[in-house]
Each structure stands twice: as structure tokens, then as C-alpha cells.
Amino acid sequence: MKRPRVRFAPSPTGFLHVGGARTALFNWLYAKKFDGEFLLRIEDTDRARSTDESTRAIFEGLAWLGLTWDEEVVYQGANVERHYADAHRLLASGAAYRDFTPAAETERLRAEAEARGEAYRVDRAATMLSEADIAERLARQEPYAIRFKVPDGYTEWHDLVHERIAFPNKDIEDFIILRSDGTPVYNMAVVSDDIAMRITLVMRGDDHISNTPKQILLYRALGAEVPQFGHVPMIHGADGKKLSKRHGATAVGDYQHLGFLPQAMLNFLALLGWSPGDDTEVMLLPELIERFSVQGLHAKAAIFDTKKLEWMNGQHLALMPIAELGHVVAPLFEKAGLATVAELASRPEWFHGVLELLRVRARLTDEMIPLATTFFGATVEYEPEAIGKQWRDAAVTAEILQATHDRLATLEQWEPAAMEDALRKLAEEKGISGGKIFQPLRVALTGKTVSPGIFDVLLYVGRDHSLARIGAAVAFLSKDA
């Protein structure tokens, strides 16, 4: 098999959408899998809607996901001269013809037909003029658009995901390939570029299915080899409608800032519209490449389920190498004012130990921040609910905490097994359950009713801070009484 050349061709009219990201991912996986090239083309021919900011967002989104492209980025706008030349080539070969009808007139006819409930179709016989007529209008410099002369018959192709798709040509209008102002129309530009880029497989959203017969006709008229096509399904929102702002975050950049990991996003997106064929769910890029196949591609639109994405993120959070997680999360800690990246890096064992405690309790990296505050700073703020629930009897609690403090203070080694031994023994002596000690202690150390295991908290808060916090709690409770 020839090395495949695939492309992702977004128009820079917004941010990188999750649907676009998935199309990019499938193309990328295909290229990697079959040792081919993945190219990026920015379809910026709609000057009114295209922005540099969008182009940048697309680059950033792809970079975040790690979907790197081969060769230089192609800007469609830079190729309009070729598009123009190709359109005129078609005109010269008789595959297309001039349409001198003013755009406004065509628009009027179409509107009228629609008002009558009829399907409008340009009348080729009426539109194509005689040689003499054309020469005359040309001499008068009348503007004209170029229409493709759709041949008889039908156009079909073997789609990678849909199998055979066929369109009767009679249902395809003689479409415009070059506007009367000389600018190329989408289908012309795409085909011209895909030929120039030597694309072997066009994998895109299935909203392009009805463009495909037109494009195939163009390839043939241009004498170019028709590439393979694969139309992947759309991604819909929870209401089954096309994903839009109304559904909340739809740009991959949004997810990045919400605390999602790129590998989780990639994994989740891969599973929307593709399946490895068995029950495997959590996969990293190398495995995705390994297992990717067009047979696993689906034809059905998928609904974007944020809950499952969150679960997926939690899985990757728990699985990734702790040092890697440290690099992702340290800047977040710094931003939250907990500690600087440098400080965290200066004691990696402690930092990573803390992260081990937090990662299984968070689904998003951002969720680790509130959980992490316990391990930083000298003082603790007590949540009212925590006091109400675990410190009901101030006198008794103060006494238990004081005893706890004393036992812990005499420990020769500040390590969990010894702490647990000492405190369980204390509980036994007092004839109470361990929980009666651990829960008030948790409030003293964290101010909250929930936290990682209490001995882990003691270990990572450290001996000095732990004992100080317990002492402060005793003081707080005594003063209260």
C-alpha cells in the first residue's frame, strides 16, 4: 500500500471544536498507523469570517492534544490562483460553462421557486449561451460565473465507513465553481488543493457526504485520481442536536482550562465513533495507533457525554506517571498560591506523595487544589459543619485531642504504622472506637470532615505542623468551653 497522505482542513472561523478535534485525531491515527503523512490545511477563503485568532486556537488545540502535523501548514487562501486556473481549465475543456446571469437574478429565481414549494435547479439550456453571444458579452466585459456541467449517469464511491454511497447525477445541480468576481467556491478549492497536496484519503465529517459526488466529478473532469473517502459521524450534544455553545464547553481549549488531561480527551474522543472491537476503554496514544482500524469506525452520530469524559479523566489521572502529573499540576498549585513550582520541585518525594493522595480523589486536575490546601500553610480553618458534626462536645473532644497530641508527640518515628498503633491503643484504653479519635483529629488537621486517610494526612502535613494544629484545636475548644 502506498503511504497514505491525509489532511485535517478546518476553517478558522471559531475555536477547535471537539468534533473537529476528533476528525483530526482519526486522520492522525490513520497516518501514524499506516506510516503516512498527516497534513494541516487552513481553509481561510471566507475572508469575512476567518480570523487569525481562530487559526491560532486551532494550532494551540492540536498542540495541546499532541496531534502534530507533517510538512508546512497549507493556507487555502494562498492558492486561489491555482483554483482559478483549474476552474478555467474545466471551462476550456468543455466540462464547465459560463453563466452570465447576475447573482441577484439567480437568487430571485430560486426564491420564487421555493415560494412555490418547488426545488430550484438552474436551467442549463437557458444558461448556456451560443458562441457568438458569449463572444459579444465577453467583449462588453460582462462578468460571469463558471458552472460545472454535471454529466449524466450517477456518481458512487466506496466510503470507508458507509460502504457504497451513490448519487444520481440528475439530483446534482450544475454547481458554481468560480464566482463572477473570480473567486473559487469551496468545492473547487478543496479539490484543487487535495490534488495539489496529493491527498490519498479524505476523512471528514459526514456533513460533507453530499459534497462528495460533486468533488468526485471535479477530480474526474480535472483528470486527477480520485482519492478514497471516509465520512465519520457527527458529535451531538445531550439533546441529540448538533453540538453548539448551548451545550456548554465545545472547544477543546475549554476542556484544557477546566482541568482535563489531553490524553483523556483523546481517549474519549477516539471512543466516540470508533471502537477497538473489544471492551478495552482506557488507552494511550500508542495503543490507539496500534489498535486503530477503519473497520472499527461507526456510521452513527454520537452524543458527547461529559460524565464519561470526567470518568475517563479520572482514570488517566490515576494512571499517569506521578512525575508527569507533577509537571501538569505544579503550575496550578502556584497559581492557587499554595507553593511555587520551584518549591514543589525542591521536595519531589513529598510533593508526589501528596499527589498520590489527591489523584484518586479527583477527576479533574483543578479539583486537586481545594483538596491540597490541607498540606500547605500553618493554620487551619474549621468548617462549621465539621465542628458541628465531629466536635459536638468541646470538653470531651479537647481531652481526646490532647491525649492524641501527647501520644503522637512521644513517637520516635513519624510514620503511619506507628501512629496507628499508638492511637488504636489509646482508643482501646479509653474504651472507644478508633473513629472517635480519627474523626475529631481529622477536623483538627484539615478543618474538614473529609480528607485522605488520617495517617497519610499526619505524615504529609508533617510532625511539627500536625502537633501544632492539634494543639491549636485543643486551645480553640477549651476557649470555646
Next chain:
RNA sequence: GGCGGUAUCGUCUAGGGGACUAGGACACAGCCCUCUCAAGGCUGGAACACGGGUUCGAAUCCCGUUACCGCUACCA
């Protein structure tokens, strides 16, 4: 309206004529573990859109209906 596409639990999916009493995952509920919260383990409810064929036999193949989606521009 025309053309095209799609149709398995609420969601993502396995399934490509008999292994289906339809499997897994998310979500939900319960239980276990347990110092709390997570994580983890176990259990439960939950689907082949409908109607016709073909066949000894259909979730799987064919046809029709319905529903949903897309396209229908001198937008991309």
C-alpha cells in the same frame, strides 16, 4: 419539498444468521471494604424503533414505515 445518511440499555458501545436468557463501560441504586471521602470489588434495574419478508433459524440479510441528522448558496 428533493436528495443523502443513521437506527442495540438514558449515554458510549460489543454483536457481522445459530455461541444472545443480547456482553462491557458511563450514569443511577444497593452491598462490601473502611477513620471520613474517594478509589476498588460485588449485585441490580435498563436496549435490538416498527411492520413485512428471506431462512430450519435474524439484533445480524432484503424491502417498507417511522424518527432523527445532514445537504439542498455566486457559505465553508
